[in-house]
Amino acid sequence: MAKHQKMGATVTSTKPVNQPHSFSLPTRNSSIELLRLVCMLMIVGYHYAYTSAGHWIAEQPFSLAKLIYQCLMGGGWVGNFVFFTISIWFLLDRKQTLQSNLRRVWILERELLFWSIALFLITIVLRKHDIFTGSLSTQMLALRCFLPLSLNIWWYPTSYALFLVFLPFLNIGMRRLSQRQHCQLACICLLLWGLLGLxxxxxxNLTESTVFVFIYWYILISYYRWHMKPFSTRRCWSLIGIGVGIDFIYLLGSNLLYSATGKAASAQLFIFDKWKLPTMLIGFGMFLLAERTGFRSRAVNVLAASAFGVYLIHFYPPILASWTYYLSVERMFTTAHPILFGLLTIFAVFVACLLMDLIRQGFFKLTFDRHRGRLFDRLWKKLPENSFLR
Structure with a gap:
């Protein structure tokens, strides 16, 4: 998943652009920030139900509890898509340069370094007390914690950082396309990885979670942002309804197939994996509804600023292995109230990680954020005028 609005980039417009699709005020729209928090909660639920026990759940007899747990899986890539949409939406019509985007990557790296080192130390303590007994190499993890972007501890920030580097050049190329050419490209992408992807x-060839997923999404979002009339509220709800409907029909059908034959259990997971079209429809509809529903809340904005930290903490490999072991789906699913205990587990992990990152956020305000990006600016000024980066 996904750093987001505060990692935003900008782009130069070389042709007429539609009127903004949202009202714009000087401060952040808290409805979007609230959506950010909700989507991160959905991502935690996805990692809990899908990553740790998706196949185990698929092999259980059909029941309401099984259906709810599998529905939790649908939230992960909805959340990823929404996080990326929030980021790119506010970048598309502003001027940006390689310098500004490298500066954003620099700022992103500070948070990644903080949590990769802090969580590595926590892992050492957990292993010393036999709380984490996984097979991860401590030496390799130590190396990765100092190079979190390069060694891809978390796929989302690595892919997003690469996307930010490419974005100024992508924008130049996309702006030079006519509306018809952009439409043709978007339709080809939707056909290959949207419709046929079902x-x-x-x-x-789009088989891994990499920067190319973001380029695919960027092509689609930029076409809507630059060339299409804003969707009505009714159409936004229709997008959500269609996406949910496809997911539910597929989930129900695959469950009935498994119940009747005892085969193809993994088929139940297919609709929730990676960048499926239904999750994109749901995510885009949710974003557009939040974008046009504005309110301001300082509390929501502060909490949302730690949403990315929730991702970094709960999805750090040893931490993920630990909490999904001690709070395993198998244990919760076999209790007297599997739905309640499963939802409480997801919410508890989300809140615990959120509180941890709020502490980090306060620490950064007293230290690194007092002169945010100043060291990068000084280093950039030292580059020779004829440097290829300038």
Missing amino acids: IPKLSY
Whole structure:
């Protein structure tokens, strides 16, 4: 998943652009920030239900509890898509440069370094007390904690950092396309990875969670932002309804198939994996509704600033292995109230990680954020005028 609005970039417009799709005020729209928090909660639920026990759940007899747990899986890539949409939406019509985007990557790296080192030390303590007994190499983890972007501890920030580096050049190329050419490109992407992507075994080389996923999404979002009339509220709800409907029909059908044959259990997971079209429809509809529903809340904005930290903490490999072991789906699913205990587990992990990052946020305000990006600016000024980066 996903750093987001505060990592934003900008772009130069070389042709007429539609009127903004949202009202714009000097401060952040708290409805979008609240959506950020909700989506991170959905991502935690996805990692709990899908990553740790998706196949185990698929092999259970059909029940309401099983259906709810599998529905939790649908939130992960909805959340990823919304996080990326929030980021790119506010970048598309502003001037940006390689310098400004490298500066954003620099600022992103500070938070990654903080949590990769802090969580590595926590892992050492957990292992010393036999709380974490995983097979991860301590030496390799130590190396990775000092190079979190380069060694891809978390796929989302690494892919997003690469996207920020590419974005100024992508914008130049995309702005030079006519509306018709941009439409053709978007339609090809939707056909290959959207519609045909709903057929198992058809992936057309988009098989991993990498920067190319973000480029695919960028092509679609930029076409809507630059060339299409804003969707009505009714159409936004229709997007959500269609996405939920496709997910539910597929989930119900695959469950009935498994119940009747005892085979193809993994087919139940297919619709929730990676960047499926239904999750994109749901995510885009949710974003557009939040974007046009404005309110201001300092508390919500402060909490949302730690949403990315929740991702970094709960998805750090040893931490993920630990909490999904001690709070395992298998244990919660077999209790007298599996739905209640499962939801409480997800919420408890989310709140615990949020509180931890709020502490980090306060620490940064007293230290690193007092002169945010100043060291980068000084280093940039020292580059020779004829440097290829300038």
